[in-house]
Amino acid sequence: MQVDKVLFKSCGDNRGQLIALEEFKEIPFSIKRVYYVYDTTQGVKRGCHAHKSLEQMLICIHGSCKILLDDGVEKETVLLSDPRVGLHVTNRIWREMFDFSPGAVLIVLASKLYDENDYIRDYVEFKKYVAAK
Numbered sequence: 001m002q003v004d005k006v007l008f009k010s011c012g013d014n015r016g017q018l019i020a021l022e023e024f025k026e027i028p029f030s031i032k033r034v035y036y037v038y039d040t041t042q043g044v045k046r047g048c049h050a051h052k053s054l055e056q057m058l059i060c061i062h063g064s065c066k067i068l069l070d071d072g073v074e075k076e077t078v079l080l081s082d083p084r085v086g087l088h089v090t091n092r093i094w095r096e097m098f099d100f101s102p103g104a105v106l107i108v109l110a111s112k113l114y115d116e117n118d119y120i121r122d123y124v125e126f127k128k129y130v131a132a133k
């Protein structure tokens, strides 16, 4: 599955930690959009879609959450609980985010602007889409 966990370098000193992310350096694509998920209602599942062409880097910068990834053949669940770790999710991967800890903040860096036409929100349609190519 085309999903990588990336460990970012943290610039720590006696004042604390700082992580900087730049496009084509720590982030392997041009960053066109940033959004974050916070104040998540306990027990909910978010995401539940795939993208036709969007790439993303998911970072749980506070607390933890789990990400279910599915390329149409294999499924894998990844725990994000470290602000130094990014999950690089390419296109054509179904993702579901769940088990958000209270106060968790998930930040997402995206390679394109928001475009509803890039979404596949129906799982049956996703399975057909990946099987066809």
Ligand code: TYD
Pocket (backbone or CB within 6 Å): 033, 035, 037, 045, 046, 047, 048, 049, 114
């Ligand atoms: P939604 O796609 O339901 O989020 P998730 O994938 O986490 O379940 O998005 C929630 C709302 O936010 C929806 O009305 C669309 C809007 N939205 C934007 O306006 N821009 C964005 O970049 C994103 C990701 C969502």
